[in-house]
Amino acid sequence: MKIKAAVTPKTGQPFEITDIELPELDSKDVLIKVTASGICHTDVSGRDTGMVNPPSVLGHEGAGIVEEIGSEVTEFQKGDHVVVSFASCGKCDNCLANHPAHCRYYAELNLNSHIDQDTNKLVSRFFGQSSFATYSLVSERNVVKIDKDMDLALAAPLGCGLQTGASSVLNVLKPEAGSSIAVFGVGAVGLSAIMAAKIAGCENIIGIDLHDNRLELAEELGATATIKSGKNVDVAEKIKEITGTGVQHVLDTTGVDMVIEQAIASLDTFGKLATVVTDYSLNIPLEILALGGNSIVGTSQGDAIPQKFIPELISYYKKGQFPFDRMVKFYEFDEINKAFEESENGSVIKPVLKINY
């Protein structure tokens, strides 16, 4: 079928909204009329780094309404309201052990998108969805049914960035009530982590960032202290002033080598650092880890099972415990290039495109 999509014509070039062809529905696919799509950091990498094979269609925080289902789809029907998350194979050992975000085929299923130039057909879809489009064809496995009373534009970013931040705290670090946590970088992922730390009952929740506007929002969303980082600021020392002996849990969302070195130095004994970023090259003094009994753990999507975790986040939102609407700014579909620009210059935390809304 013919759809409209924001196409990335070549690596690093602006989006162009044009007509493309969507392939036929497979027996286990769901066709979704896209209501909205969040914009996440990985979309910026997809546009600019050669991660995908342009011409391509990015977008991996889609939400919408089920339009059609394949013959073997059992969990969904036409008219269901859904959020779309990452793709996983469902067959490998990690998928079978309920760790779909660590699917052995994660990279090939998610970090890919291509439009065949002879047929103008979208032959591989970003995160199995390519949601910068009026319709999205998605495997049943990636789809999460949500309540019809939840705003379908607001729900879109739950599928990646917000899930990653909140689940890295609740399902990876698992801080005990009364414990301490520091979140380095309070963009959409970090702010979600701060709200989750408050839900977990952490006593000291410290947000670290370069931008004042983000630190202010971090305090409004649950940070009990904030630190403005900078060249001459010893963040680890400041964290120790606040906590006494260091912090028990750290989430790094920045991927900046110097930041993670400070993050490690801020850990208390037996402290644990989780990182969601893929592009580190680190030079860590291992004695810090050994003498402190500290550990570092990497996580993809906070190891979440989207069908379980996204409805949990929505229920926290409804109870006022996960007010993620505070960081969202909406744009019309044809403002996609402006939305990327405002996200990259730091003025907007979580841009969401309204498509068929």
Ligand SMILES: [Zn+2]
């Ligand atoms: Zn798998």
Ligand SMILES: [Zn+2]
């Ligand atoms: Zn993402």
